[in-house]
Amino acid sequence: MPKKVTSFDVAQLAGVSQPTVSRALRNVPGISPETRERVMRAARELAYIPSEAGRTLSMRTTRRIAVVTEELTNPYYPELVEPLRRHLARHDFRTVVVTDNVEGPIGLEALADGSYDGVILTTTRRRSTLPRDLAERGIPHVLANRLLDRAESDSCGFDNQGGATAIGDLLVELGHERVGAVQGPAATSTGQERADGLDRALRRHGVHPWHELTRRVDFTHDAGRAAALDLLSRPDRPTAIVCGNDVVAFGVLSAARELGLTVPADLTVIGFDDIPMAAWPLIGLTTVHCDLDLLARMAVDLLLRHDRSPDERPAEHRVPTRLVLRSTHGPP
């Protein structure tokens, strides 16, 4: 195995000192064009690639940002990670996806060992202490998608309340009265806000929410399917099911298919997020659109802004949502 080429090797070949190599290759001013050219030729000849670890140690910066998500096999997260990656790349940051909640919650050590210049949290639970821990260590971070009960860190999320209201209005307008729901975990802000929002919206129209027809489950297809199989087997089965997000809605659609129910004739299903899969003609889910690209952009801007005064209150942005009508809704 060929031993690693360092900036010293390049320096030797070019007949200069190591610091000159460092400066020449990074286009630092104060190097004569001829020297720079000579160094670059030597570097190319040796196929020199600067050591990331050396640079990191010296500069105390990695140009790497950690994005904390749950398992990527949940189709929601790639849709959020991808725009984050793109926007971070635009600022010359590399993205590292760190998986949370798979063998226990992510620890502070994994995020605070100097591997990352900042952290974007997308799976934080309402009372998590992780943001505070990061703040105490002076590690830049931002919450995207999910928010904390007490605004302790910069954060951005969607107008879940507004989206849920739009869903409630739609269902009432269609004439639904037995409205079921498969909502997300109460420990997450998204789960909580969407559930509360729907409740309030229905009540405002004089429709009494049926709490026996509400389930709280994880944001996965299988959990949505199981809950729906349960709800749809009841004698007083709902004529519509509102879901915590699209992935859960896919599970509900799976359950309906299994039970031989036709959507939307026998059952209305509403999602939340409008991930690309929801728009596949094969699925055509009626849902609430959330602009993930805009959220990602906001999160990155919040993370990287440098004009933050020390005693400023944490920012909390809300991205508006809008109902998207496709083919899984109809009258009861």
Next chain:
Amino acid sequence: MPKKVTSFDVAQLAGVSQPTVSRALRNVPGISPETRERVMRAARELAYIPSEAGRTLSMRTTRRIAVVTEELTNPYYPELVEPLRRHLARHDFRTVVVTDNVEGPIGLEALADGSYDGVILTTTRRRSTLPRDLAERGIPHVLANRLLDRAESDSCGFDNQGGATAIGDLLVELGHERVGAVQGPAATSTGQERADGLDRALRRHGVHPWHELTRRVDFTHDAGRAAALDLLSRPDRPTAIVCGNDVVAFGVLSAARELGLTVPADLTVIGFDDIPMAAWPLIGLTTVHCDLDLLARMAVDLLLRHDRSPDERPAEHRVPTRLVLRSTHGPP
């Protein structure tokens, strides 16, 4: 902002030297229990977290493995990345997903800057020189899923030939004669092998493959949909469409839905891979099962094995596949 705590700070508080801290915290033998205890208390008190960069530079190892994939919004890749991550974690390696082919192909620099102890390639094209470049630098690597034309590196993939044969047999048995196909790119081994395999299988049964009914597209939903809209609008439209993988098949199902065709009554659709989504009752795709967990395990074993003699020929493993019958196939 609190300045960073180093092993020197811990040493000072514990009244020992820095190397003693290093040894004590890693349970290296040759440290008295009392000293170790004292060091650990000091470390906890200061909330010390060792610097990744320092360790990396000193040990010349990162315990990080790069997994090169295409965009994660393509549902196939998370399904491959997740088992890889799990198996690597079992060996105390962290996984970093590096995205290829998004703003141009991934460069060697990003993989060979010392950030990773090894590389797992999942998107390599048949004539890519990346594996050779990695080999020249002595960077351990392995190909998973896709293979090279000339076996230059350890690699593992699925028995695409066998899977395609099973599909051909099934279609002939059902009585299909106008068999269309939406296959993957010819530049990829998976695309090529699956297409060739189907051709051979049909020919063996005396069914002449209709090359006008074959399209080569990228492995995405939208590409599959577009190709199928084209094929299904022809007067001699196929009675079955074989797809390069499941994601493409989803696109074909979308197209069928748009055109008002009923599956499987009007059209048979066959996928390849059997990712979990294919098994959702909502979709119920007939496809070829590929054991991604087994492939991942193989890839990790090949990558990490240390008993490799220098002049050994590259290993090339094939994981068997099997047809899974669900609800998108039927007689013409």
Next chain:
DNA sequence: CGGTACTTTGCATACGTATACTTGTCCAAG
């Protein structure tokens, strides 16, 4: 021609951890 200012480069060192080597201590064997 002397001095000043500027440009270009080298020297020394910092970053944080790990490890080979050395020193010191204590105990047991001779």
Next chain:
DNA sequence: CTTGGACAAGTATACGTATGCAAAGTACCG
């Protein structure tokens, strides 16, 4: 009482890059 060995901890240094500062060279001006 000496010596050899085992153990514990300290000393010195390496890993690869970046940067403050000094030094050398050059150009320019009076």
